[in-house]
Amino acid sequence: MIVSKKICLILLVTFFSIQVYSQKIEFGLGGGVSHFKGDISPNFNPLQIGFGGNGLFRYNLSRSVSLRGQVLFTTYNSRDENTNDPFFTYRNASATGNLLEGSVIGEYNFLEKSKMTKKRDWTPYLFGGLGYSIIHNNSNPLGETERLSTPVLPYGVGVKFRFRGPFSVCAEFGTRYTMSDEMDLNYGKYYGKINSPTSTVIDSKIQYGDLTRKDQYYFTSITFTYTIFNVICPD
Numbered sequence: 001m002i003v004s005k006k007i008c009l010i011l012l013v014t015f016f017s018i019q020v021y022s023q024k025i026e027f028g029l030g031g032g033v034s035h036f037k038g039d040i041s042p043n044f045n046p047l048q049i050g051f052g053g054n055g056l057f058r059y060n061l062s063r064s065v066s067l068r069g070q071v072l073f074t075t076y077n078s079r080d081e082n083t084n085d086p087f088f089t090y091r092n093a094s095a096t097g098n099l100l101e102g103s104v105i106g107e108y109n110f111l112e113k114s115k116m117t118k119k120r121d122w123t124p125y126l127f128g129g130l131g132y133s134i135i136h137n138n139s140n141p142l143g144e145t146e147r148l149s150t151p152v153l154p155y156g157v158g159v160k161f162r163f164r165g166p167f168s169v170c171a172e173f174g175t176r177y178t179m180s181d182e183m184d185l186n187y188g189k190y191y192g193k194i195n196s197p198t199s200t201v202i203d204s205k206i207q208y209g210d211l212t213r214k215d216q217y218y219f220t221s222i223t224f225t226y227t228i229f230n231v232i233c234p235d
Contacts, residue, residue, distance in 0.1 A: 024059055024061075026057070026060070026228070027225065028223045029054070030055075030056075030170070030223025031051070031053045032222060033219075033220050034076050035218040035220075036048065036050070036077065036095065036183065036215070037078075037218070038181070040078045041079070041080075041184075043083070045078070045083070048078050050074050050075035051074065052072060052074025054070055054071065054223060055070070056069065056225070064108060068105050069104055070101075070131075072100070072101040074101075075097070075098045076097055076098070077095065078184065079094040080093050096138045097135055097136055097139065098135075098136050098138075099134065099217075101131050101133040101176070102132055103129055103131025103132070105129030106128060106129055109123045109124075110123055111124070121162045124157065124158070126156075127158065127174065128155040129154055130152075130154075131151070132151055132152065133149065133176070135149065139185050146185065148180060148182050150179045151178070155174065155177075156172060156174030157174075158170055158171060158173065166226050166227040166228070167225070167226060168225045168227065169225070170223045173219075175216060178216060178217070184215065
């Protein structure tokens, strides 16, 4: 009898421990659009988009701080023909590809997400972290696909909404700063001098773009998450 009571007590404590612990855990899936910025597309252009999806595991360390692991897959593309710069329009180059990114990201929730109630069921947040991307570039002039990999620094802003029980949605805009200048194949290294009626200096600008800057890509996403055993407890 005493053993049975001990077993029941252990099971009860374990259940509530799991409940308290697991309400900090979230899983999510989402999708969005990407934008590329590099030698071929030196400025952010909302018309040049790729499409992708993401999955995440989030652990809420405290009311304000969350930590997440994320996997992201997306395509990207850029074209000189979509710019108003006459030098790049004359070059008329393009870059296309896809990438797979894994990252660990910290989040700061301004309105203390774990306290969200019917009176306040949303919070803006900032995020930043470290990641690594494997990139397949399809822009080789010989028609070949090239592969490269690079560390990335993801950072950005977002907002979270809890709309029903354990279900939430996050809208997010983030930048990925890479350590590579090869996402568009560093376009100039594959091409000789461009025939132009103007000077060699202008030819060089048409050919290479800005070789002093690393490539970047952006990802704007909508992600739906589910919190395990989500229980809103009074303070």
